[in-house]
Amino acid sequence: MKSSLRSEAGHEERMLRLIELAGKTVIRFSEELGRILLLLFAAVKQLFRPPFEAKNTFKQMLEIGIRSLPVVLITALFTGMVFALQTFTGFKRFGAESLVGTVVALSMTRELGPVLTGLIVAGRAGAAIAAELGTMRVTEQIDALETLATNPVKYLVVPRFIAGVFMLPALAVIAAITGIIGGYIVTVGLFETSSIAYWKRTWDYLEVSDILNGLIKSGFFGASISLISCYKGFYTRGGAEGVGKATTGAVVLSSMTILISDYFLSVWLFK
Amino acid sequence: MIEIVDLHKSFGKKQVLTGVNLTVEKGESMVVIGGSGSGKSVLVKHIIGILAPDSGTIRIDGIDITTLHENALYEIRKKFGMLFQMAALFDSMTVWENVGFSLLRSKKMTPKEVRAIASEKLRLVGLVGVEEVMPSDLSGGMRKRVGLARAIAHEPEILLYDEPTTGLDPIMADAINDLIIEMKQRLKVTSIAITHDMNSAYKIADRIAMLYEGKIVETGTPEEIKNTQNALVRQFVTGSAVGPITIEGVQYEKSFNRA
Numbered sequence: 001m002k003s004s005l006r007s008e009a010g011h012e013e014r015m016l017r018l019i020e021l022a023g024k025t026v027i028r029f030s031e032e033l034g035r036i037l038l039l040l041f042a043a044v045k046q047l048f049r050p051p052f053e054a055k056n057t058f059k060q061m062l063e064i065g066i067r068s069l070p071v072v073l074i075t076a077l078f079t080g081m082v083f084a085l086q087t088f089t090g091f092k093r094f095g096a097e098s099l100v101g102t103v104v105a106l107s108m109t110r111e112l113g114p115v116l117t118g119l120i121v122a123g124r125a126g127a128a129i130a131a132e133l134g135t136m137r138v139t140e141q142i143d144a145l146e147t148l149a150t151n152p153v154k155y156l157v158v159p160r161f162i163a164g165v166f167m168l169p170a171l172a173v174i175a176a177i178t179g180i181i182g183g184y185i186v187t188v189g190l191f192e193t194s195s196i197a198y199w200k201r202t203w204d205y206l207e208v209s210d211i212l213n214g215l216i217k218s219g220f221f222g223a224s225i226s227l228i229s230c231y232k233g234f235y236t237r238g239g240a241e242g243v244g245k246a247t248t249g250a251v252v253l254s255s256m257t258i259l260i261s262d263y264f265l266s267v268w269l270f271k
Numbered sequence: 272m273i274e275i276v277d278l279h280k281s282f283g284k285k286q287v288l289t290g291v292n293l294t295v296e297k298g299e300s301m302v303v304i305g306g307s308g309s310g311k312s313v314l315v316k317h318i319i320g321i322l323a324p325d326s327g328t329i330r331i332d333g334i335d336i337t338t339l340h341e342n343a344l345y346e347i348r349k350k351f352g353m354l355f356q357m358a359a360l361f362d363s364m365t366v367w368e369n370v371g372f373s374l375l376r377s378k379k380m381t382p383k384e385v386r387a388i389a390s391e392k393l394r395l396v397g398l399v400g401v402e403e404v405m406p407s408d409l410s411g412g413m414r415k416r417v418g419l420a421r422a423i424a425h426e427p428e429i430l431l432y433d434e435p436t437t438g439l440d441p442i443m444a445d446a447i448n449d450l451i452i453e454m455k456q457r458l459k460v461t462s463i464a465i466t467h468d469m470n471s472a473y474k475i476a477d478r479i480a481m482l483y484e485g486k487i488v489e490t491g492t493p494e495e496i497k498n499t500q501n502a503l504v505r506q507f508v509t510g511s512a513v514g515p516i517t518i519e520g521v522q523y524e525k526s527f528n529r530a
Contacts, residue, residue: 148348
């Protein structure tokens, strides 16, 4: 009798703790989301207010866009190649290997171009942004900007935001083209099918909307990466350890946001 | 003139400032002393408007900055220059770009003119030929000097010093003290320094105020502070572990030793 009472009390306590934990997680998540949105509003407000940070924005475009290019090229090329390899051997089982060009083109423009570049930029530029802004925060450089009559959101966040929004689509297009070339190399070079057929299959079924929707997706990914990484860096606390946590947090949250929002964007754009 | 009236600030449940009252006259050098974590940095960040108070007012030459709109606040900040504890130099820029940062951004001068002014300000703090050096290649004392040159580049009326001598050797610390006095005499600035270095406080202050548990508990000239009857202040300025101020986390050990 006693022991059953005790176990019941223990059970109740465990349930309470579980509910408490769930509640805390929800609160923390909403808090974080709210603060990210506040940063977005602050950035948008500063976006249209002169003076414009042309030099800074250009520097960030170089950092986020051009410096990510080698990794994007290599990743896209090999993804296109392996994709062609797998679909060719797979589709051969039911005699549809002529469709390889179409499959590679559609998946690279609609899906892999935006998502792969998104994940690469999140790992490369997202981490760099969070680490840089985080270090600036813990060494009081962000406070110093304020004392020098410079709005840190305008000076630091806006250029990175613009760079993210414009460079990601550019990278995604390059990735898609590179992937299609990778597919061509394998299908035509390795499996010795007709070069004309590959290109014909690629262009015949590719629609403008595929490319356009891919651009919209990658623009959204670019905005998310910049905003999340800036947010993580901007609100860093606790010295070197804090900077490390902010960097990891930026990469994890950006990547999750890309993968999850990719589904919902696809539902909305391609339904 | 700077007038702080009944300033309150909490972070979460932690009350940091619990009704600070302090007036600093034009041209005066005020030093705020207080232990680590007494809220000195928080106070100074309120004066320059980086932090907003929960309640209370801060008037700079009669203007209440706690109610100011963002743009007006950035405008009023041009009256200020601040030297940060670790100098807070922008490590992606050279020394002269750091010093000339606000001038370069205001775009009223060519980079060449800004550079000339930066060199002049650097000379004023005793640095020559470091214009092209990156901040990471400077020693702690030199970084503080560059930080000071940056703080005075736009010719502010008020200078704020956050622990100006912390982390420096005694000779370098004294050199910085001399610089602070020189800034006051040559530039006729109002200055507020926060520190727990009493040598520095006695040397640079016209008046000293002590912050304890979120309030100013005593204000006076260095001489008055030296001879104070206030037990809290006495304990702090003489640097004794025994007295009304208790050190957080050490209580248990003491009572244990006594038993």
